[in-house]
Amino acid sequence: MKRAIVLLSGGIDSTTTLYLAKKQSYKCSALIFDYGQRHKKEIRAAVEVAKRAKVAYRVIRISLPWKGSSLLDIKKKIPINRKFKGIPSTYVPARNTIFLSFALSYAEATDAEAIFIGAHALDFSGYPDCRPEYFKSFQRVVEKGTKKKNIKILTPLINMTKAEIIRLGIKLGAPLDLTWSCYKGGKRPCGVCDSCRLREKGFLRYNKIS
């Protein structure tokens, strides 16, 4: 049976990606990161999703003491009602490169043939490490820097809108009700951070097209 590592953040995108990988007959292992986020809600959501999906999962704890992001530094404010221009303060330097490098190590050590990541570059916050050209460059790192060489970095959602991702997730039976998007860790989603707004926009459009 072909095996895959799936990066799981606890949001809609990675949850849908996990269910897509399962649908494509991969035996999946989910990789969840505790990297000093402002809150643990998304980590708990990711664990719940992995359990519901009945896949193996690991929570990897890493420390980024230099922070460099409002997602990690509670002294900085999370931007609200932002115009989606430029790279916001929630960008975490090299986050996807760190996540992918751990996933690559895991994949190579356990003979997995693919790494799934739910990044997309349409309804997104403008992070450079979510764009197709970034993933192409990381694929070269796999080819040049590993023994196995042919582990594939798969980004099946890369050209999808949030509404299309939600539609796909629902079609696949992904437990979107368990997911958490808000950058803040309040009792309820704040509704005004980028992540909340993209989620809301996605559901509104999904309701229109459904």
Add this chain to the structure above:
Amino acid sequence: MKRAIVLLSGGIDSTTTLYLAKKQSYKCSALIFDYGQRHKKEIRAAVEVAKRAKVAYRVIRISLPWKGSSLLDIKKKIPINRKFKGIPSTYVPARNTIFLSFALSYAEATDAEAIFIGAHALDFSGYPDCRPEYFKSFQRVVEKGTKKKNIKILTPLINMTKAEIIRLGIKLGAPLDLTWSCYKGGKRPCGVCDSCRLREKGFLRYNKIS
């Protein structure tokens, strides 16, 4: 003053690289990894080197529970008196990609303009992530996946022999006496693992050419 992150393992190569970066007028921050190695000797050596060099340093602890290397898995044997052919069991999947990704995050968050890594591809163990083409591919990841884009990955030793590195280190006043190379963590170096043999070969040739 220009700033650099220097990956420091506690061996000859990274120690020489740190002193070279200092010589080139970089204000250096050393990044040391505790990644589940068989022993802590090299970590202590790296800390001693950083102190002697009077540079800031951070020890980052990471967990690679899937292991995939005889350097991490005490149930596996470290190869001894090996013919230097193929990739040995001491290869750690994606190790340099993980180290560079943290260094990249650190560099971007703190406005450093360069990352130094003491890899070289002549007297080496055959690890794929020590070859020039690998570092070129990682440089593309920097360009495509970060906000700052222009952080340089510098590998000044890449085409040097071990003897040449030792000569350079001594010339720069690098405290090679503080370094540790042996893969095992005994009281004294074992003398027969790849790392001991490359070190010995380097010093023997250095003595001949000096």
